Amino acid sequence: MERFAGLLGQLPREQGQMLRALHLAQEELGWISRDAIRLIARHLRVSEAQVYGPATFYAEFRHSPPPQTLVTWCSGPSCRVVGGDRIRRIFEAEFGCRLGENTADDALGLWLGQCNGTCERAPMVWVNGRVVGPLTMVDTVRLARRLKDGEDPIDWPEQPIKIAPATFTGAEEVYGSAHAAELDGAAR
Template sequence: MRTQSTHDGPAFRRAVRELVAAFRPGGDDLLPALHKVHHEYGYIPRAAAEEVARQVGLPAARVWGAITFYSEFRTEPPADVTVGWCSGPACRLKGGDRVRRIFEVELGIGMGGKTVDNRAGLHMAQCNGQCELAPMVWLNGRERGNLSMADAVRIARELKAGKTGE
């Protein structure tokens, strides 16, 4: 993958080591270190996971296990716009599952996928208690709520056309 290949090699690994230099083995630093990497690159490249493992003194397999266990860590670069689909119960009651089907069909991807042109990705998000906006999605973290199904179709089409949805 294009973006991933730039996130490898000695220079990249050096940068990651610098980024996580303050973290220590034997304690509680794995998740904070992974958050830091995720925040910096928008995902956790494999090479970075290996460097984090070395820094906090854990086998790389265990670190990778943790990364894939938690749903908010990505292992691939994000799309230009990530559609966070709220899976919560208030959204569900108000047509949230239909919103999901619309985004999947319009974008031609499944939950967790990205369009080939990298314009849009679908992410299963969890309820954070903004339920007066149900049904809702987040476009790169920004709320679009009280959606009608027609709204969902229009947003998906705008994303396909390369608009950021802002």
């Protein structure tokens, strides 16, 4: 919370910084707590209600702590026309929670995701942000059960590539390291 308060303090005190402030809270704290709303309201010099409004209007902002493992189910039509809705029913049955909820111990969560246009992998889900698909229904059951057993069924690379390193000859001269630090901040 202290770190969040510090970073929040660096944002200009403008209404236009609202989404940025809320994104910051979610990144730092994992979710938008009542305390975070109060801090943002004080910093932006608006009422708590004026923060609470946007915080609940936008689907991305969460109001309870995130689960350890998050399965995001793609609701898009490309998934749906090839059986996507069945995947939702399987996860709901296996996890014992409804879409949008966490399991009682917060170990697993099944949340709604909006299509990000990787439709060639339909039908799919994201497990902690990584696309898993195309899934058969049998795959789905197996995936859900491995997640329930606390397994990480996907051996992902350490850091998902956002800004990839360049390795061609002369990369140093072309990219330099001058704005690497700046980019590091910008990419977040």
